[in-house]
Amino acid sequence: MAEGRHERADAARNRRAILRATEELLARHRPEQISIEQVAAAAGVGKGTVFHRFGNRMGLMLALMQERALALHEAVQGGPPPLGPGAPPRERLIAFLDAVVEVAGRNKGLLVALGHAVTAPPKSEETPREDHPVYRFWHGHVSALISEERPDLDAELLAHVLLATLHSDPILRLLEQGEAQRLAASLRTLATALLVPPPHR
Numbered sequence: 001m002a003e004g005r006h007e008r009a010d011a012a013r014n015r016r017a018i019l020r021a022t023e024e025l026l027a028r029h030r031p032e033q034i035s036i037e038q039v040a041a042a043a044g045v046g047k048g049t050v051f052h053r054f055g056n057r058m059g060l061m062l063a064l065m066q067e068r069a070l071a072l073h074e075a076v077q078g079g080p081p082p083l084g085p086g087a088p089p090r091e092r093l094i095a096f097l098d099a100v101v102e103v104a105g106r107n108k109g110l111l112v113a114l115g116h117a118v119t120a121p122p123k124s125e126e127t128p129r130e131d132h133p134v135y136r137f138w139h140g141h142v143s144a145l146i147s148e149e150r151p152d153l154d155a156e157l158l159a160h161v162l163l164a165t166l167h168s169d170p171i172l173r174l175l176e177q178g179e180a181q182r183l184a185a186s187l188r189t190l191a192t193a194l195l196v197p198p199p200h201r
Helices: 002-026 036-043 047-054 057-078 089-106 133-149 155-167 169-176 180-194
Strands: none
Touching (some): 036 047, 047 057, 089 155, 155 169, 155 180
């Protein structure tokens, strides 16, 4: 039993090391420029370990994005405000957009570079990105916050519009140039203007 626990601990440690090494490499390179050999060397594990855990480079990139998305999901559901519950909708929306940009910026546009591989289920290229559970959660959260603050707006469509900015070539180039903060500031401006109360008639 102790030996099994030791093996599981080693496997978990290797997984964390591999994902951390991948993220560090993504700070300097686009996903397609990173090899499994580079990741294995940076993580201090054998190449076979990476292949065994993640299958291939795309599987590795997808696992990294899903892990970061899960961490964001947990922060939104039960973390401290303003990202978590307890803050006004306007503050929560801005905090969420900041967090999404921080994830994408830290990984040099991984969200955009992987395209549908991140936002659609594996082996289902015909499936639209809005059917992926990560996108559904992000869209549902943004839509709910907009609706709570401005029930007069088309929150469902506006949430798609805001999130679509993360899936465009100009934004990918911006993130590659290290301008995540510029993107975050612009999204804050959009969100703030969007949630201004309507004028009284």
